[in-house]
Amino acid sequence: MSPDAEFRGRLALVTGAARGIGAAVTRALVARGARVVATDRDVQGLDRLAADHPERLTARPLDVTDPAAVEALVADVERTIGPLDVAVNVAGILRSSPVTALRDEDWAATFAVNTDGVLHVSRAAARRMVERGTGSIVTVASNAAGIPRTGMAAYAASKAAAVMFTKCLGLEVAAWGVRCNTVSPGSTDTDMQRALWAEAGRTDLDAAARQVIEGDLATHRTGIPLGRIAAPDDVAEAVLFLASDRARHITLHDLYVDGGATLRA
Structure with missing residues (x-):
């Protein structure tokens, strides 16, 4: 199969798609034949992305911290576009601060997006993938989840939680052929x-x-x-590998894409 057809006939949902790694993942999926539902709170960014790929990309505003909105969007996508084959959690925020000065609202906001958002999207997608006996969920975490970072306690903790959540989900749904993996970029x-x-x-x-x-x-x-x-495309390539049939026997895996920065701590 040619590289540009690797995801032909498949439908993917990508969160945080308006910029950075999310945009790179979206472009790479489209380039390899997928139809993509690109979601983000940044409506203007989504519109710019959709303008570049009008035939195979559907832009949908979404706040991943709202479980009802996530469930409604996934249900609508499956009803009007098709069954989801791939879900990629990229949406994330960073509020840096020493712990002694960390505000409660910054801690809560970080977990609401980076951890709760992963739960909301993965749960909605996994329910439907299990019924069909196939699917792939990839969460973009961070190498900060595996090594302490000064000024980044909320971010690192939220990403560590997202990694372990994704592994636990993967264990629960493996019997139905649904794979769950994480990609942990560095800088x-x-x-x-x-x-x-x-x-x-x-x-x-x-x-x-x-x-x-x-x-x-x-x-x-x-x-x-x-x-x-790293460039965003470096991370996108790792995401696409884990989402693809090339990784059909890989699940519960955390792939570091950090140039060796953490010495794989």
Whole structure:
């Protein structure tokens, strides 16, 4: 099968699709033949994405923190477009702060998107995939889920919870042929990464990227052995592999895509 037909005839749902990794996953799925329902709270970003792929992409606004809205969207998609073969959880937020200054509302908001949102979407998709005896769910987490990071306790904890939730779900639905995996990126050139640098007062983006690559003893970070910041497409390729039949015997797996930054801690 040619690469551009790998997902032909399949329907995928992608959250957080308006930009960054979500947009890269959406574009890659479309390029390989899938029909994609792209969701996000950023309506303008969705519209721009849909304009580039009018034939195989349906843009639908969605707040993943609202379980009723998620259930309604998935039900409507299955009724009006078709059965979901793939669901990809990308929607996420980052509220950085030392724990001693962390606001309750920032902790709650982080978990509402990064963990509760994964529950809402995965649960709605898995219910229907189990009935059909097939399906693949991929959650984009973070390498911060597996190694402590200063100033990122809420983000790291929420992503760690999302990883373990996805593994537990995968164990429960494996008997019905539904696979559940996670992809854990490291530093990736996205709006979120650049906002984190700006928040830290790093106005020279090239210098900020070099510091990440070289490591920072003050924040207890090793560098990136491969010597580069990831591009969103690097993460998308890992997502598509796990979603595809090439990974048909892989489930409960957490694939790190971080250039070796965590030394696979």
